[in-house]
Amino acid sequence: MEIEARDLQFSRGDRPIFRGLSCRFPRGKISVVAAASGGGKTTLLRMIACLLRPDSGAILVDGTRDLVSLSRAESDAWRHHVGMLFQFGALLDMLTLYDNVALPLREHSKLTEAEIHDEVRRVFEAVGLEGVDQLLPGELSGGMVKRAGLARALIEKPEVLLCDEPFSGLDPPTVRKVEELLQAVNERTGATVVITSHHPLSTMRIADHLVMIGEGRAVEGTPQTLVREDARVADFFEEALSPPAVARGAS
Numbered sequence: 001m002e003i004e005a006r007d008l009q010f011s012r013g014d015r016p017i018f019r020g021l022s023c024r025f026p027r028g029k030i031s032v033v034a035a036a037s038g039g040g041k042t043t044l045l046r047m048i049a050c051l052l053r054p055d056s057g058a059i060l061v062d063g064t065r066d067l068v069s070l071s072r073a074e075s076d077a078w079r080h081h082v083g084m085l086f087q088f089g090a091l092l093d094m095l096t097l098y099d100n101v102a103l104p105l106r107e108h109s110k111l112t113e114a115e116i117h118d119e120v121r122r123v124f125e126a127v128g129l130e131g132v133d134q135l136l137p138g139e140l141s142g143g144m145v146k147r148a149g150l151a152r153a154l155i156e157k158p159e160v161l162l163c164d165e166p167f168s169g170l171d172p173p174t175v176r177k178v179e180e181l182l183q184a185v186n187e188r189t190g191a192t193v194v195i196t197s198h199h200p201l202s203t204m205r206i207a208d209h210l211v212m213i214g215e216g217r218a219v220e221g222t223p224q225t226l227v228r229e230d231a232r233v234a235d236f237f238e239e240a241l242s243p244p245a246v247a248r249g250a251s
């Protein structure tokens, strides 16, 4: 599915967050949404998942269906096409990993427990979490929490996969593993993937398409093109890519 945001306006109180934000998320590709903290990344994902509505504007699916004007029931139906990896895990602490991941199927499908078991096995295998399904979320490392969140996001075979800060709080080798995992999922399922990140290296490595939000609007393109052509994007990525000490030494 292709998603396109058109002229989104959104304020909280008298504070504008989106001031005519437009961008696209190409079908079957990995897009990364970058912005400074508080720039509206999570807000945009929540709008695509119909968990939040802009004040005005449209979010078109495949150029026609507008998510902003869906009814409550239609929004619920849309969310079955969408998998979301939340910024802060959002696993239920009292349930084992197995039960956390099985929950959407138990609630929303007519599958038998045996069928659910097969599906849960499938996603645990896909994210490399075999053998730990009886652990509680509190017993997991940060990398395992991200994998478990991803397993739950994948359980309903989403056509659109939204991942909010999948790399935050992880050590570099684990970041690399999560990148590879997301690329593998994208290749195998063909889902349209939207990732938020302020991790410049990961963004450069995995983004087919980059959407950079600043002051409530977006610029977009391939990461390489945007860094070359847009000074603000270059600043955002340069600073983090080359630490000041290195930059001074080089000049």
Ligand SMILES: Nc1ncnc2c1ncn2[C@@H]1O[C@H](COP(=O)(O)OP(=O)(O)OP(=O)(O)O)[C@@H](O)[C@H]1O
Pocket: 012, 017, 035, 036, 037, 038, 039, 040, 041, 042, 043, 044, 087
């Ligand atoms: N429930 C809310 N009530 C009021 N303001 C909110 C609410 N949620 C978000 N905001 C505001 O909206 C703006 C965008 O927030 P958002 O969480 O989307 O940013 P973000 O880019 O995801 O930041 P981060 O990198 O820290 O996760 C912020 O200024 C935030 O204070």
Ligand SMILES: [Mg+2]
Pocket: 041, 042, 043, 087, 164
């Ligand atoms: Mg956020």
